[in-house]
Amino acid sequence: MSELTVTLLRLGYLVLLWAFVLSAIGVLRRDLYGTRIVSRKRPAASAPAPAPAGGTPAAPAPSRSSRGRRTGPTRLVVTEGPLRGTTLPLGTSAVLIGRAPSCTLVLDDDYSSSRHARVFPEGDQWLVEDMGSTNGTFLDDQPVTDAVPVRAGAQIRIGQSVLELQG
């Protein structure tokens, strides 16, 4: 065999090794982010689905209109993540967010802790507070340590989910 063939075979094998590794990583990548892409298309696709699915985003409408006196945000909207589209009307009490069944907003999110964060009113504003979660809570990409005020439209990131105060 010529020197050239030997070198080509030698480097070709390394290329093959890395091709395998990178395609395996490609599969992992799809596994990490794939669900989110799918869930973005979800609401449109599932519009004619049975009541629990289709009704989710529309549900809080009546309760919101019945409460006009508060000036602050009136609802908590999940804008990203498995629960995208879910809306919670904000009352006068705190909203506990996490994976535990006892939470107000139960996230089906592998990356959130069982009692992850709390959103609660104080005076005229709403505050968010991390409950000692593993992966942390982020308000506009800043980690939340103490209770910090949330303005309407600010993004609260919990695991794979992003929440927003609106209204």
Added chain:
Amino acid sequence: MATVEAHRVRAGRGTELGLLVVALLIAVSAYALVGLGATDELPADVAGYGAGLAGLALVVHVVLRWRAPYADPVILPVVIALNGIGLAMIYRIDLAREARGGDEMFAGKQLAWSAISVALACVVLIVLRDHRTLRRYTYTAMIVALGLIVLPLIPGLGVEINGARIWIRALGFSLQPSELAKIALAVFFAGYLVTHRDTLALAGPKVLGLQLPRIRDLGPILVVWAGAIATLVLQKDLGTSLLLFGMFVAMLYVATERLSWIVIGFVMFAGGVAFASATFGHVAARFHIWLHALDQDVFDRAPGGSGQLVRGLFGLASGGLFGTGWGQGRPDLVPYAESDFIVASLGEELGLTGLMAILVMYLVLCQRGIRTSIGVRDGFGKLLAAGLSFVIAFQCFVVVGGITRIIPLTGLTMPFLAYGGSSLLANWIIAALLLRVSDDARRPAPEVTGLLLETPAGGIPLDEEARNPVAVAGPGDDQPTEAIRRTNGGGRS
């Protein structure tokens, strides 16, 4: 339940088949290139070898389609690729030994062990329909593990090879029982910690910002620590000892989320090893070789010198960035180039580029294991998957660390790559268990039953009686919610 459906994953059996083809290509072309490089002609049986390996891979693939259709698609191809690369390197060392007049052939044996291991992995996948069954055998697993670890110490059965008493020889076979013990230990630790983690997670005094556990909860870690140090002293093997203790500490951390356990474990182990190396000669010798590997008198010492370690380093160095190519280097100059030092052999022939690819394969394998452990819904499965993938990762660290002189050399083997029947067998069983757990983790949540459909959880404005929705979380102390429910935002005015 549209929101839950968003989590649905593709079963991935097609992806797996595609990756398997590439993995087999890697394995078979390595075999062919070894022949080309070492003897300038293709090995005569390359087609038969390829067919055999493809057959093994396909058997597991078909078993997965049949019994674990949602299992992770990456684990099997990575394992097949690693096993194939290992086989090719063992064959390459055989050729070199043959050229020098040796007659010991390991590649054939390793291929036979691969077939046995694949068969056993298939049996595990077929027989074990649900990994939670293993939880019933928590304490049985403990006794089995202790028995396996103690086995080499029994006179007449255990044999001492290269100073470490971790082998048994019976009926013409030699086995390293600690390889199998680690699986039993993972089962025991997972079963034990899932029941006791709440106590172990209780907070004690806070020192320097670190939340320490209560003193009285230190019992279990002390017992395992004593066991690990006893292994080190009696079997003279740092590897098994590290593995035993490392696995417990890692699983303890996963179970309790307390960083302090890792700190405590590390301090205890470092203290124990320092004490052992000051007191017992053989441990001290290992450390001396590690720290003074390049001294002439240490290098020259006939048995127990640093010759093997340093020749391995020279091999890695001569491999450079792109390696010498399959069959072109001299990895056989290192003693045990096909088992303990297979990483140095691969580093010489494939270079840093190839070795990195192999290490990334291990990374991918462990990542899949950890991801499985995040995704699976029961605590026992979480701990088992985390523990098993940690074992693979830790073994890689200990072996590669030993060869590159980051830590003292140990008797552990590189999973799937190194020559050794018991190691291959144990790691294939670990792969099968990870596949079994990942099937459970990725399987879509079961269809909601009629009872649940009667309580419309989302969509309808909920009032007082709906504020306590029916619990749909299944059994288990730590089952996260599977189905999505909504309540209104607490007290409504």
